[in-house]
Amino acid sequence: MLGIIGGTSLLFADLPPLEEKVIATPYGKATVHCGEICMVPRHQNTLPPHKINHRAHMAALKIMGVDRIVAFGSVGSLKLEYPPGSIVVPKDFISWGGIPTFHDTTITHVMPGFDQDLIIGLSTIHPDVKIGGTYIQTIGPRLETHAEVRALAKIADIVGMTVASEATLAAELDIQIAAICTVDNYANGIGDDEVSYETIVAAAKEGSRRISIILERIVKELG
Numbered sequence: 001m002l003g004i005i006g007g008t009s010l011l012f013a014d015l016p017p018l019e020e021k022v023i024a025t026p027y028g029k030a031t032v033h034c035g036e037i038c039m040v041p042r043h044q045n046t047l048p049p050h051k052i053n054h055r056a057h058m059a060a061l062k063i064m065g066v067d068r069i070v071a072f073g074s075v076g077s078l079k080l081e082y083p084p085g086s087i088v089v090p091k092d093f094i095s096w097g098g099i100p101t102f103h104d105t106t107i108t109h110v111m112p113g114f115d116q117d118l119i120i121g122l123s124t125i126h127p128d129v130k131i132g133g134t135y136i137q138t139i140g141p142r143l144e145t146h147a148e149v150r151a152l153a154k155i156a157d158i159v160g161m162t163v164a165s166e167a168t169l170a171a172e173l174d175i176q177i178a179a180i181c182t183v184d185n186y187a188n189g190i191g192d193d194e195v196s197y198e199t200i201v202a203a204a205k206e207g208s209r210r211i212s213i214i215l216e217r218i219v220k221e222l223g
Contacts, residue, residue: 012208
């Protein structure tokens with residue numbers, strides 16, 4: 001079964017008809033919208049990025065029989081070649097801190113990463129989709145400083161606060177995962193405009209029609 005994880009980028013999108021369920025997991029409860037697919041609203045209405053219970057979300061999807069996930073993420077661009085309005089399917093990710101794990105009491109190593117078959121499947125979903133680049137995760141909820149952005153831009157292309165955690169947990173649960181990242185702004189200091197949560201939400205609203213089309217095609221072709 002296909003799972004969808006969505007956050008800010010899906011705020012204004014047209015969602016398929018799904019039944020809301022509250023799934024109990026060993027890591028807490030998670031709200032999941034179920035039907036031909038399973039969809040988790042990442043922020044569970046109001047949670048900021050650093051408070052998201054990723055373990056409960058991923059465990060709930062596993063309980064519901066999800067074996068592959070497309071995670072939608074709102075990101076800032078670290079490179080001029082990914083301007084606001086771009087839709088990026090990254091090939092890899094970086095995160096050195098704040099990553100949750102299911103292995104709190106055992107020594108276990110997994111090889112996380114985005115699934116190449118899912119990436120190929122997403123490459124034809126919409127003509128605006130760009131394949132490639134590296135996603136880097138920061139902890140949040142604050143935005144990055146100018147100095148941090150300059151450092152991050154040396155090793156990555158887009159920056160967000162959630163997808164690397166989800167991809168790591170997916171690997172631990174043997175669930176395939178890929179990400180669709182909507183570039184809603186240049187990261188702090190890359191462009192001329194001031195970045196705020198309000199500008200990010202406004203960008204999500206402006207791109208909602210295109211995201212609705214992409215989501216519909218993902219459900220039809222990958223679900």
